[in-house]
Amino acid sequence: MEKRKTILVIDAHAMAYRAHFALERQNLTNAAGQNTGAIFGFFRMFFKILQDFTPEETLVAWDPPGGGFRGDMYKEYKATRKPMPDDLRSQISEIKEIVRNMGFATCEVPGFEADDVMGSMAARFGKASEVLLLTSDKDCFQLITKNVSMLKGAKGVTEFVRVDPAWVENEIGVRPDQIPEYMALVGDTSDNIPGAKGIGPKTAAELIQQYKSIDGIYKNLPRIAKESVRKKLQESESDVRLSRDLATIRTDIQEVLDFPEAKLRTPDYLREDVVQFFRQEGYRAIAEDLRRAAEKKRGKAKVAAVSAAQEGEDVSSSSAQKKSAGKKDAAASPSKPKQKSKKGALDQGTLFEEEP
Numbered sequence: 001m002e003k004r005k006t007i008l009v010i011d012a013h014a015m016a017y018r019a020h021f022a023l024e025r026q027n028l029t030n031a032a033g034q035n036t037g038a039i040f041g042f043f044r045m046f047f048k049i050l051q052d053f054t055p056e057e058t059l060v061a062w063d064p065p066g067g068g069f070r071g072d073m074y075k076e077y078k079a080t081r082k083p084m085p086d087d088l089r090s091q092i093s094e095i096k097e098i099v100r101n102m103g104f105a106t107c108e109v110p111g112f113e114a115d116d117v118m119g120s121m122a123a124r125f126g127k128a129s130e131v132l133l134l135t136s137d138k139d140c141f142q143l144i145t146k147n148v149s150m151l152k153g154a155k156g157v158t159e160f161v162r163v164d165p166a167w168v169e170n171e172i173g174v175r176p177d178q179i180p181e182y183m184a185l186v187g188d189t190s191d192n193i194p195g196a197k198g199i200g201p202k203t204a205a206e207l208i209q210q211y212k213s214i215d216g217i218y219k220n221l222p223r224i225a226k227e228s229v230r231k232k233l234q235e236s237e238s239d240v241r242l243s244r245d246l247a248t249i250r251t252d253i254q255e256v257l258d259f260p261e262a263k264l265r266t267p268d269y270l271r272e273d274v275v276q277f278f279r280q281e282g283y284r285a286i287a288e289d290l291r292r293a294a295e296k297k298r299g300k301a302k303v304a305a306v307s308a309a310q311e312g313e314d315v316s317s318s319s320a321q322k323k324s325a326g327k328k329d330a331a332a333s334p335s336k337p338k339q340k341s342k343k344g345a346l347d348q349g350t351l352f353e354e355e356p
Helices: 012-022 037-053 068-073 086-102 114-125 138-143 165-171 176-186 201-211 214-219 227-235 237-247 272-280 284-332
Strands: 006-011 057-061 105-107 130-134 148-155 159-163
Touching: 006 012, 006 037, 006 114, 012 037, 012 086, 012 114, 037 086, 037 130, 037 284, 057 114, 068 237, 086 105, 086 272, 114 130, 114 138, 138 148, 138 176, 159 165, 165 176, 176 201, 176 214, 176 237, 201 214, 214 237, 227 237, 272 284
Parallel strands: 006 057, 006 130, 057 105, 130 148
Antiparallel strands: 148 159
16 A cells, blocks of 8 residues: 655744744854844754654745734734744744755745645645644644644654644544634634633533534524523624634635645755755754764665665576576476566666765
8 A cells, every 4th residue: 555645734933933932041042142042943843843754745834924814804813912022033034044945845825824824735635645734723623634633842842742633532622623613612812812701611612512513502502501601602602703713724725725746845954065054053953963864864775775686686586596497397398388588677776866
């Protein structure tokens, strides 16, 4: 059975934020005194994921400047967030440049968040390929299927939890496809999504389990036993329906659906110029990680080449033995017609071509 192709899609802004605040107290700077914690943490995280999961294709998704369509729907969307720190802003610009120079595909669509890019990638490739979403945004739980999973940050910048449908049901209490309904009730303080005032995660999960959706809940409102819950839902109905729309990730962005797949190919990030760049810029730990990974990769390639060569010799030896045996049989039985031997070739040059 052919192995499924793995496609990695990362929420780059979220990764940069996480790296910045995780390493803020370490006060990492370069020779010019510029803060570099976000750059260091971003690429430490990025390269570890690439090495652990070896995706054939990778897309780096960025949030565009401006509020996007959700800001048009609700002016208070993300209004409570603090402005991006200036030193992080400059590092994000540098991260974008480094990512592009290494040859990774990037995507930034005006009016849509990185979540929507991930949603559209999951919809496009999630049936035939394995899609990994690198993000800690709980809204993205709704995208998870048997072929689409999420890598959620656990500790520091290098530890992750892999989230699948069973994880969502066990931890949240609803199915992945019911996450927008759940978020409509509980809201999201980080995005300033209001939800139903006074309805917590446990009650929200119980309501979704019983009535399946927001429409089902309001259709059966008189049947809800607790008067206090009924009252909260009645008073918050407009906010609840708005919150569901805000929490629903788009899966139909045309720019993503039309993105040339050939550009998604994961580049050789272990090549020498990349290693030298990080070393020269003062990121010696990253350079050393890449150097070790490159050596390991070359070692595996050599082992594979030797194994293939030995297999070729075994095939040739077996063919020669069969040919010799055929000649003996022909000599012993002159009346028997000769059998033509089938020749095969193993093109090792194409199988084990070294990367530049």
